[in-house]
Amino acid sequence: MKLKNVLRGLFKHITTSPSTNAQRLWNNALTFTYKVFNTPGGWASVSFLFLYLVLVRYCNHAYYRDPTSVFFDPQRGYERGYSVIRQEQGDRFIQTANTSRNIYRFDPPKLCIGIASVGRPGNQYVGSTVGSLLAGLTEQQRGEINLVMLIAHTNPWDHPIYGQAWLEVVANKVLLYHVSEEQTKQLQTWEEEKDYRKKAVFDYTYLLDYCHATGASWIAMVEDDTLAMAGWYPKAMDAVETADAQRRWSKTSDWLYLRLFYTEEFFGWNVEEWPCYLLASVAIVSATAASLLGIRTLGLQKLISNHVIIVVCLFYTPACIILYFLAGPVSMVPLSPSVQQMPKFGCCAQGLVFSREMAPKVVARLTIKKAGYVDMLVEEWADEEDLVRWAVVPSLLQHIGGRSSKGDDMGFKSKHNRAVAEKIWNFGFELHKADDT
Numbered sequence: 001m002k003l004k005n006v007l008r009g010l011f012k013h014i015t016t017s018p019s020t021n022a023q024r025l026w027n028n029a030l031t032f033t034y035k036v037f038n039t040p041g042g043w044a045s046v047s048f049l050f051l052y053l054v055l056v057r058y059c060n061h062a063y064y065r066d067p068t069s070v071f072f073d074p075q076r077g078y079e080r081g082y083s084v085i086r087q088e089q090g091d092r093f094i095q096t097a098n099t100s101r102n103i104y105r106f107d108p109p110k111l112c113i114g115i116a117s118v119g120r121p122g123n124q125y126v127g128s129t130v131g132s133l134l135a136g137l138t139e140q141q142r143g144e145i146n147l148v149m150l151i152a153h154t155n156p157w158d159h160p161i162y163g164q165a166w167l168e169v170v171a172n173k174v175l176l177y178h179v180s181e182e183q184t185k186q187l188q189t190w191e192e193e194k195d196y197r198k199k200a201v202f203d204y205t206y207l208l209d210y211c212h213a214t215g216a217s218w219i220a221m222v223e224d225d226t227l228a229m230a231g232w233y234p235k236a237m238d239a240v241e242t243a244d245a246q247r248r249w250s251k252t253s254d255w256l257y258l259r260l261f262y263t264e265e266f267f268g269w270n271v272e273e274w275p276c277y278l279l280a281s282v283a284i285v286s287a288t289a290a291s292l293l294g295i296r297t298l299g300l301q302k303l304i305s306n307h308v309i310i311v312v313c314l315f316y317t318p319a320c321i322i323l324y325f326l327a328g329p330v331s332m333v334p335l336s337p338s339v340q341q342m343p344k345f346g347c348c349a350q351g352l353v354f355s356r357e358m359a360p361k362v363v364a365r366l367t368i369k370k371a372g373y374v375d376m377l378v379e380e381w382a383d384e385e386d387l388v389r390w391a392v393v394p395s396l397l398q399h400i401g402g403r404s405s406k407g408d409d410m411g412f413k414s415k416h417n418r419a420v421a422e423k424i425w426n427f428g429f430e431l432h433k434a435d436d437t
Contacts, residue, residue, distance in 0.1 A: 044308075048316055052323070059327050065427045068268040069328030078422070081430040083398045086227045090131025097166045105172065108215025109146035111237070114207040116150040117224040119159040125225040125400055126161055130170055132228045141233050146214050150175040150207045152199075154187050175210060198371045205363045212359045220353045225401030226261065229432055232396040236260060240353055242339045243390040256358060256382045259342060259391035260351030261399065264330045264427055267345055281321050289313045330427075335393045342391035343382070348424055349375035351397040395426040 064073040113133065117126045130149070134142065149171040156162040156176055167174055177187065190199040204221065211219040218240055240258050247255055269277065289309060296304040324332055354362055362378065369377050382389055401421050 045311070052319060055323060059323070059331075063327055063331045065430070066328045066330045067265050067427065068330045070326040072328070077427060078425060079430070080400075082229070082432040082434070082436075083227050083400055083430060085434050086132045086229065086398070087128045087400065089135050089230075090128040090133075090227065093131035093135040094127045094166045094170070097169045105146070106144050108217070110144035110216065111218045111220060111233075112146045112148060112211035112214045112216035113220045113222055114148050114150065114211045115222050115224050116152045116203045116207050117159065117161070118152045119161075120401075124160050127166070128400070129222065129224050129226050129228075132226075133222070133232070134170060136230050137233060145233070146172045146211070146216060148173045148175055148207065148211055148214075150203060150210075152203045154184055154191060173210075175207065177206070179206075195371075197373065200374060201366050201369065201371060201377070204374050205366045208354070208359055209363050212356065212363070215356075217356050218353055219356070219359050220260070220351065221349070222260075222397070223350045223399070223401075226350050226397045226399050229396055229398075229429065230436060232260075235392060235396055236353065239339045239390070239392045240355070243388075244355070246339075246390075247388070254358065255388035255390055256354075256362075256378065257389060258339075258353040259346050259389065260353060261348070261395050261397035261426060262342060262346040262391055263348070263399075263424055265423060265425070266347055267330050269325060269329055277325070281318075284321060285313050285317050288317045337393055339390055339392055341388060343389050346389070346391055347375065348399075349373075349378070350399050350424065352378075394428050394432075398426055398429040399424045 059069070059071045063069040063071045065077045066072055067077065115126065115129065126149075130147070134147070137145070147170065149167065151159050151162050151174065153159050153162075154177060161167055162174075177184065179187070187199065187202070189195075190202075208219060208221060211221075218237075220236070236258070243255055243258050289312075292304055292309045292312060296309075365381050366374065366377060379389075381387070399421075401424075
């Protein structure tokens with residue numbers, strides 16, 4: 001009421017002043033403004049605009065970590081939180097590794113973890129990776145794991161970690177190339193020519209084949225620049241059992257892998273599904289109109305006029321729908337914590353678990369292909385054979401590599417002034433608390 005009185009007084013003051021063209025224009029504007037504010041619809045519009053701006057402000061504050069959102073802020077979104085804690089814990093585990101430690105090992109192991117490591121310029125993340133995987137495990141859990149470290153150099157001394165005391169202590173096996181002279185020369189050629197597409201496939205199959213030979217029930221292929229959350233092992237084992245049980249119960253096709261890492265980068269609204277989005281939006285507008293018409297029959301004809309219904313359905317509701325889509329699917333339709341199928345958009349090969357039965361098939365497929373990016377070759381095969389792909393939600397691993405061992409890419413696929421390697425990031429991982437297990 002105070003605002004209305006101010007406008008009324010200002011209107012009267014202006015209209016009694018000497019008339020000029022500018023004043024007449026100002027008078028007309030004030031008259032229109034007064035008439036708008038002097039109606040229930042006018043106050044409703046101002047209230048809606050205020051609430052809408054509050055919602056926009058909230059979205060800007062709450063969804064800055066959502067890469068699918070228009071409110072995504074790369075400066076804050078890529079800030080490290082929980083991964084800093086896990087890296088410190090992993091590094092501390094490596095630094096305090098006991099050289100006289102003698103842990104009982106199951107034979108065969110329940111899980112073989114294969115890590116192929118290539119020396120890279122700058123930081124070597126592999127120690128942090130191994131430490132985060134092993135820190136916090138019980139003696140029995142550690143005994144169920146066979147950790148195999150492949151030093152992926154024809155001359156292992158080219159890798160900065162080779163020969164360090166902790167490596168022999170924490171790994172069940174430090175694996176080197178034991179191949180024919182001809183294969184050794186081929187590997188050396190790939191190293192010299194930096195032919196990562198061929199050598200990476202060879203390393204993956206070589207390590208996966210070795211892990212299979214240990215007799216392990218499950219094989220986890222983990223990249224050497226990742227971090228595991230605390231309590232990852234029981235969660236991963238529960239997940240593979242759940243995935244395998246689903247296959248037995250539903251009698252579906254074989255499942256290819258269980259994904260321990262995914263990035264939300266590619267979880268945006270799908271262009272192919274725009275008819276569904278349009279249909280849902282029309283349904284919401286129709287439901288809103290039907291609700292208002294229904295309420296009006298309760299004796300509120302004056303309050304809910306045809307004009308009000310038109311404004312609400314053609315302006316207010318579409319504005320809310322637009323804000324919903326701008327906020328992004330990761331925020332609006334978050335994945336529930338569970339083991340669920342992820343046939344598309346998961347990316348990448350930072351951590352994949354294969355069953356003992358599936359591992360030889362993966363080796364055979366990659367051996368035929370010989371060259372390419374492992375994750376893309378595996379996904380291509382899964383699409384061809386209709387193989388089920390599972391993922392643990394939330395992600396159990398985080399990728400921390402800022403520079404790829406396969407070459408740093410600041411080409412057309414990079415954005416936010418970040419290399420492609422830096423964009424392989426799970427934003428939800430950073431929200432874990434230090435005591436999460």
